[in-house]
Amino acid sequence: MTEAITASGLRKSYQDKVVLDGIDLSVPAGTIFSLLGPNGAGKTTTVNVLTTLIKADGGTVRVAGHDIATEAKAVRAAIGVTGQFAAVDELLTGQENLQLMVDLNRVPAKHGKRVVDELLDRFDLTGAAQKPASTYSGGMRRKLDLAMTLVGNPRIIFLDEPTTGLDPRSRRTMWDIIRGLVADGVTIFLTTQYLEEADQLATRVAVLDKGRLVAQGTPDELKRQIPGTHVRLRFATATELDSAARILPDATRDDDALTLRVPSDGGTKSLRALLDRLDEHSLSAETFTVHTPDLDDVFLALTGHTTEVVAK
Known part of the structure; x- marks a missing residue:
């Protein structure tokens, strides 16, 4: 099959x-x-x-x-x-719940106890086997x-x-x-x-x-169907942010966070070119991170509305 x-x-x-x-x-x-x-x-x-x-x-x-x-x-x-x-069944113990399923599945009696014990061990429930499921x-x-x-x-x-x-x-x-x-x-x-x-x-x-x-x-x-991969650069000062924004006109800036969001494919070649360009102008980002679309982005793009599914 x-x-x-x-x-x-x-x-x-x-x-x-x-x-x-x-x-x-x-x-x-x-x-x-x-x-x-x-x-x-x-x-x-x-x-x-x-x-x-x-x-x-x-x-x-x-x-x-x-x-x-x-x-x-x-x-x-x-x-x-x-x-x-x-x-x-909350009135039964963990072991009794499993034994009930053994009986319903008509597992031969000589194998039933072994099946119950193995499952209790596999799911780390042996210590609670004799306690009611309600607990x-x-x-x-x-x-x-x-x-x-x-x-x-x-x-x-x-x-x-x-x-x-x-x-x-x-x-x-x-x-x-x-x-x-x-x-x-x-x-x-x-x-x-x-x-x-x-x-x-x-x-x-x-x-x-x-x-x-x-x-x-x-x-x-x-994820590859959804555009949106970008590099996020965070600078130490507003002056550095202004300078970087001038040499990276396609970037989206966030003045409060002192960051630029630069479109990218996330590959090493494009990342190296971006960092080299900053270096040519004596600029250095305090941090940089590469962001790629996740399934939350996929869900939103495909369904056309905010997800009711929990992202994390």
């Missing part, structure tokens, strides 16, 4: 509101695919269709090689789903939720905003877990509110806006 998920012409409407308007997707096996979009763009609806939770109105979709319309049972056997909110932190609940998803040994895992509300340390721990799953050959379909998260994790990114995919590609490919 080279493609874990393929979708062609995927459509979904609720009465007269079109939520998905002809989406085409291709997710290679063993990769992390991230779907970005503002609130209401159709991300969760896409996940619900791909995981057989709701039926599409049109188009064809294959998940793990199976048609979701005619082979829904086989699709469900191959996937795991972790939703926006941790689906753990867990947000990060611990998310880890337990994902551990429960892995009981069925899914080849494809859908993670719908898995780190929303987590502190930075817990988020990075979850990133490490996700990378480890992919290293084991699992395919991850990720929706996220954090553009940095998609940039750090995803092999490919798709941007969904108003039910349509407006771009797909690697994070670097999408």
Whole structure:
């Protein structure tokens, strides 16, 4: 299986509101695919269709090689789903939550304890295994939720905003877990509110806006579509800023910050030429930094409005 998920012409409407308007997707096996979009763009609806939770109105979709319309049972056997909110039973302990999933997945009794113990260890939950899930932190609940998803040994895992509300340390721990799953050959379909998260994790990114995919590609490919790379020069005095502005007429100045923003491709040749030009006029910037477009810039340029996705 080279493609874990393929979708062609995927459509979904609720009465007269079109939520998905002809989406085409291709997710290679063993990769992390991230779907970005503002609130209401159709991300969760896409996940619900791909995981057989709701039926599409049109188009064809294959998940793990199976048609979701005619082979829904086989699709469900191959996937795991972790939703926006941790689906753990707070009255049960961490171990009991995992044992419940073992029983539901009909794992043979002789293997069940080993599966539970291995998952508790893998997610660093052994010390809290006998404590009620109600006492867990947000990060611990998310880890337990994902551990429960892995009981069925899914080849494809859908993670719908898995780190929303987590502190930075817990988020990075979850990133490490996700990378480890992919290293084991699992395919991850990720929706996220954090553009940095998609940039750090995803092999490919798709941007969904108003039910349509407006771009797909690697994070670097999408960034290259957006102009805006520049060098920021900060000077020690207003006099130096004035002198630099005269010899760099294409630059944009900020008198309060004593900076110039100089358009550039960010390459070493253009940087060397810029610094040489300053040196020819006996000017020296106190600091200089190269700024390139990030996924936040991509999102804004492609959707045409301010992002409701968190940039960091």
